[in-house]
Every structure is written in C-alpha cells, then in structure tokens.
Amino acid sequence: MAMEKRMSDTCIDADVVDKMMSHVNAAANHLTAMQNYFTGYARYLNEFMIPFLISTHYFRQVEQEKLLMSSPFEAFQAYMDLLSFNLDISNKGLSAGMEMMNAYLKQEMPEAVTALVNTIFGLDGNPMEKYTERHARMLRAVTEIYPEAIRNIASEYGFHFERGTHPLIAETDRFMLYQILPTDPSVSMREDGKPVLILPPFVLGANILAFLPGENKSYTHCFANQGIPTYIRIMKDIQTTPALQVMTGEDDAEDTRRFCERIMARHGKPVTLNGYCQGGFSGVCDILSGRLEGLVDALITCVSPMDGTRSHGLKNFLAELPTRFNDLAYGTKTLPNGNKVADGNLMGWVYKLKSIESEAPVVAFLRDLMMLSPRNGRPVRVSKTAAALNYWLQNERSDLPLAVTAMSFASYNTPITADGTLPVKLFGRPLNFGYIREKKIKWLICYGERDDLVEKETALAPLDYIDAEVSAFPKGHVAIATSWSDPKSACALHTRFGEKNYRGPVRFHLDLELSDLA
Structure with a gap:
C-alpha cells in the first residue's frame, strides 16, 4: 500500500509539473510573440514614415521660398486646408486599421478563448500552450521568414543583365537597348519576324516585366518564347547619369527613334511599340510627335494612364x-551635382496616401499576419510570387527626370481636349490622337478590371477620339506582368480569353505578323 501511495504521489507530482511547464511555455511563447509583434510592426511603420520625413524636408525647402511670395492670410488659409486634408487621411487610416483589427480578432479570438477554457478546466483539445506556440510561429513568419524569402528571391527576380544572357544591341546617353532571348531552349527567334520594342514604366522599374522568368512568369519572355524578336529599352542609373537627370520628352522620343531604326534595320519590318504603365503614355507621346513615322505601325499599351483626370481615386x-x-516642387530632389529629379520613393508614398485604407501600416501588417498564419500544424511557406511582389515593392523605385514627370503631372491635372489633343507638346507640336488614325497605326489597349492605380476610364480615354482594340484582364495593375504572363494561366498573353474573346498582347502581335505574311 505504501508503495502504491508513493507511486500515486509521484504521478500527481508529475501532472502538476506538466501543468506548470505548460503555463510557463505558454507565457514564454506569448512574450516571444509580443516581441516579434512590435518588431514587425515597427518595420512596417518605418517603411511608411521614412518617406513622410523626407517629404517634410522638401516641404520646408519649398515653403521657405513660397512664404516670401504670398500673403500671410493666403499661407494661413492654405495651412488650415492642409491640416484638414491630413486629418481626413488620418481618420481614413485609423478607420481602416480598426476594421482590419476587427477582422484579425475575429479570426484569432475563437481559438484563443477555446484554448484558455481548455487550459483552465483541463478539457481535451488544444491548450493555451499550443495556441501561443502557433501565434509565436505566426509572428516569426512575418518578422523573419517572410523578409528572408523576399531577400532570397532577388536572384530569380528580374532580368539580371549583368549575367550577359541578353545582348546589348545599342545605347544612348540615357537608355540601353537589350534583346530578350527565349528561356525555352526549344524556341528559336525568327530573324525575319516582326519585332516588338517594350517601354517599361519609369517609377515601377523594368524588372517587373521579367517577374520570375524561371517560373514562366515574365511579360517580356512571353514574346520571346514565341520566337518574336523582342527588345526592351532600359533606363540607365539616374543617380550616375547626368544626361538622364535632365532628359526631356523630346530626348525620350529621339532615343526611341534611334532604337526603332536599329531594330528595323536588323529585321526589315516596322516595330510594334509596347508600353507598360507610364511607358505606354511615353510611347504614345513619342508616336504623336511624328518622330517614329515609318518606323512603328502598331501600338500596345498595358494599364497606361492616358488621361489622369479620369482617375477617380487620384x-x-x-x-x-x-x-x-x-x-x-514638393517631390523634387536636388542631386549632389545640382540637377533636380522627381523622388520616386516619394511618388510611391503618395500612392499609399491615396489608398490609405489598404496601405496604412497597421492594415498592411495585420494583412500579412493573417496571410502567414499557420493552420492545422502546417509549416509557414511563402510563395515565390508573394516574395517577388514584395521584393519589387521594396527595391524597385527609381527617381525620374523632372521634365518627363511634368508630362505625367500635366496629364493628371489637365484633361484631353474635345478634339483629342493631349495637355503636353513635343518639339513644339501639339499631340493629337488623330495622328494615329491618320497613319493607320493599329492599337491594342489592355487594362485591369480591378486596377486601382490606373482605372479603366483612365486607360480607355483614347476611345473617345479614335478606334482601338480593347482587352480587359482580371485583377489589378501588375497582373498582366505577373499572373497572366504564365503561359498556362486562364488569360495567357498569347491566347484569346474571356467571354468577349479578348486578344492578349502577344496574340495581337502574332496576328499582326500573320497578316503581314498574308
């Protein structure tokens, strides 16, 4: 009996120890999670606040001059209006943060309450230790695993011209012209095929158009892998290229003309000019200037802002x-050599302000936290697509030539006239859509149905003045360059898709090539 009692006491002591250790582990997991919570949120907050601090520096510089040229009453009224504007944005961000917090608590609270009840009353099911362990893993995923995955994707994301895979064909003081070769070893480029010249966006960077070539997600390689002679215009490093820092719209058109001449000489056929986002607007202006006459007979624009005044959000x-x-002036950076450029990081921050309901730091942090939440004991895995998108968002902002930025700025503040004339000029010449009709240039306009950066109305503005073919893609601004650049996707760029039998940009170009042969 004594021995049985000692064994019973030992078992009781073991149970007590196990319960104590469970509580200790739960507390330790909770402390680890809280530490990672504050560390992770601080990083998201810094990404938002650093451009804000830069903007205050520019603001102070500009206002030091403006205050000398305006009356105190005008300045006071403007500052009061700005205060109201800032409070409105803050309220929107706060409201969005509360909504996201409610969504997060709705996801987490039932499991947390169940775990707490199981622990207090010794019920079967996940105890608090298991819940806090999962919570700690979730926070670690945001603060360590996710950032590491983003860093590691760098070698797979983008063109990596330094590897010599794509030959340099020509260059000017401002741009380089590369030929993009197929990633599919079974495909050979058709030397006598109709060539395409791709103009990437300025702010977003060119690498978004070579999203993940190794995963068959690359806009430019969609053309190259069809045997199409594919070229891309790459902007030189603006920090070390004075000629680019002071580039004008006329310089842009002249450089595009030189590249088109070189491409046409290589293949003997006119070029299809293909612009993505702001590259599409620049390409249209280049064509309307008349400098590409006889060199370009077709145009493709993807999610390109043609009339920014029609953008509801902006x-x-x-x-x-x-x-x-x-x-x-409030977004202008002065470089060490005295040249002024538009601050690309600040422009990206302005977009965050415009979309504060989805881009506020707490919203972005909790959204990623919910996305990376481990479920059913499965390890946290970050997809290459998610990692590459975040790598692009964190590393691919570029400063812009001030004159080129001024062209886009004008398009967002002054509408196209009733006769189709843009609010900018090149070489002293008005730019009118009628030129495209007069020269019989075929035009495909692609837009994203849920694009909140370049809305449908902004991209399709030319249809009020001339005829053009339209293709509507699901999802948002970069989906054409990411999701739909996969040849096996539902809206593959070399196919027809959707209920209206839309043509993807690669299909459009291939059909042009076939019609030329006929």
Whole structure:
C-alpha cells in the first residue's frame, strides 16, 4: 500500500509539473510573440514614415521660398486646408486599421478563448500552450521568414543583365537597348519576324516585366518564347547619369527613334511599340510627335494612364489637396551635382496616401499576419510570387527626370481636349490622337478590371477620339506582368480569353505578323 501511495504521489507530482511547464511555455511563447509583434510592426511603420520625413524636408525647402511670395492670410488659409486634408487621411487610416483589427480578432479570438477554457478546466483539445506556440510561429513568419524569402528571391527576380544572357544591341546617353532571348531552349527567334520594342514604366522599374522568368512568369519572355524578336529599352542609373537627370520628352522620343531604326534595320519590318504603365503614355507621346513615322505601325499599351483626370481615386485625392501644394516642387530632389529629379520613393508614398485604407501600416501588417498564419500544424511557406511582389515593392523605385514627370503631372491635372489633343507638346507640336488614325497605326489597349492605380476610364480615354482594340484582364495593375504572363494561366498573353474573346498582347502581335505574311 505504501508503495502504491508513493507511486500515486509521484504521478500527481508529475501532472502538476506538466501543468506548470505548460503555463510557463505558454507565457514564454506569448512574450516571444509580443516581441516579434512590435518588431514587425515597427518595420512596417518605418517603411511608411521614412518617406513622410523626407517629404517634410522638401516641404520646408519649398515653403521657405513660397512664404516670401504670398500673403500671410493666403499661407494661413492654405495651412488650415492642409491640416484638414491630413486629418481626413488620418481618420481614413485609423478607420481602416480598426476594421482590419476587427477582422484579425475575429479570426484569432475563437481559438484563443477555446484554448484558455481548455487550459483552465483541463478539457481535451488544444491548450493555451499550443495556441501561443502557433501565434509565436505566426509572428516569426512575418518578422523573419517572410523578409528572408523576399531577400532570397532577388536572384530569380528580374532580368539580371549583368549575367550577359541578353545582348546589348545599342545605347544612348540615357537608355540601353537589350534583346530578350527565349528561356525555352526549344524556341528559336525568327530573324525575319516582326519585332516588338517594350517601354517599361519609369517609377515601377523594368524588372517587373521579367517577374520570375524561371517560373514562366515574365511579360517580356512571353514574346520571346514565341520566337518574336523582342527588345526592351532600359533606363540607365539616374543617380550616375547626368544626361538622364535632365532628359526631356523630346530626348525620350529621339532615343526611341534611334532604337526603332536599329531594330528595323536588323529585321526589315516596322516595330510594334509596347508600353507598360507610364511607358505606354511615353510611347504614345513619342508616336504623336511624328518622330517614329515609318518606323512603328502598331501600338500596345498595358494599364497606361492616358488621361489622369479620369482617375477617380487620384482625381479625388488631388481635388482634396489644397491647390498651393499640388506642385511637383514638393517631390523634387536636388542631386549632389545640382540637377533636380522627381523622388520616386516619394511618388510611391503618395500612392499609399491615396489608398490609405489598404496601405496604412497597421492594415498592411495585420494583412500579412493573417496571410502567414499557420493552420492545422502546417509549416509557414511563402510563395515565390508573394516574395517577388514584395521584393519589387521594396527595391524597385527609381527617381525620374523632372521634365518627363511634368508630362505625367500635366496629364493628371489637365484633361484631353474635345478634339483629342493631349495637355503636353513635343518639339513644339501639339499631340493629337488623330495622328494615329491618320497613319493607320493599329492599337491594342489592355487594362485591369480591378486596377486601382490606373482605372479603366483612365486607360480607355483614347476611345473617345479614335478606334482601338480593347482587352480587359482580371485583377489589378501588375497582373498582366505577373499572373497572366504564365503561359498556362486562364488569360495567357498569347491566347484569346474571356467571354468577349479578348486578344492578349502577344496574340495581337502574332496576328499582326500573320497578316503581314498574308
């Protein structure tokens, strides 16, 4: 009996120890999770606040001059309007943060309460230790695993011209012209095929158009892997290229002309000019300037802002911004050599302000936290697509030539006239859509159905003045370059898709080539 009692006491002691250790582990997991929570949120907050601090520096510089040229009453009224504008943005961000917090708590609270009840009353099921362990893993995923995956994707993301895979064909003081070769070893480029010249966006960077070539997700390789002679215009490093820092719209057109001449000489056929986002707007301006006559007979624009005044989100944002502060000077950076450029990071931050409901730091942090939440004991895995998208967002902002930025700025503040004339000129010449009709240039306009950066109305503005073919892609601004650049996707670029039998940009170009042969 004594021995049985000692064994019973030992078992009781073991149970007590196990329960104590369970509580200790739960507390340790909770402390680890809280530490990672604050570390992770601080990083998201810094990404938002650093551009804000830079903007205050530019603001102070500009206002030191403007205050000398305006009356105190005008300045005071403008500052009061700016305060109201800032409070409105803050309220939107706070409201969005509360909504996301509610969504997060709705996801987490049932399991947390169940775990707490199981622990207190010794019920079967996951105890608090297991719940806090999962919570700690979730926070670690955001603070360590996710950032590591983003860093590691760098070798797979983008063109990596330094590897010599794509030959340099020509260059000017501002740009380099590369030929993009197929990634599919079974495909050979057709030397006598119709060539395409791709103009990447300025702010977003060219590498978004070579998203993940090794995963068959690359806009440019969609053309090259069809045997199409594919070329891309790459902007030189603006920090070390003075000629690019002071580039004008006329310089852009002349460099595009030189590249088109070189491409046409190589293949003996006119070029299809293909611009993505702001590259599409620049390409259209280049064509309307008349400098590409005889060199370009077809045009493709993807999610390109043609009339920024039709952008509901940005139009409302600019309408609420006091007129005094709707000025490029507040986003202008002075380089060490004295040249002025538009700050690309600040432009990306302005987009975050415009979309504060989805881009506020707490919203972005909790959204990623919920996305990376481990379920059913499965390890946290970050997809290459998610890692590459975040690598692009964190590393691919570029400063812009001020004159080129001014062209886009004008398009977002002054609408196209009733006769189809853009609010900018090149070589002293008005730019009118009628030129495209006159020269019988075939045009495909692609837009994203859920694009909140370049809305449908902004991209399709030319249809009010001329005829053009339209292709509507699901999802948002970069989906054409990411999701739909996969040849096996539902909207593959070399196919027809959708209920309206839309043509992807590669299909459009291939059909042009076939019609030329006929």
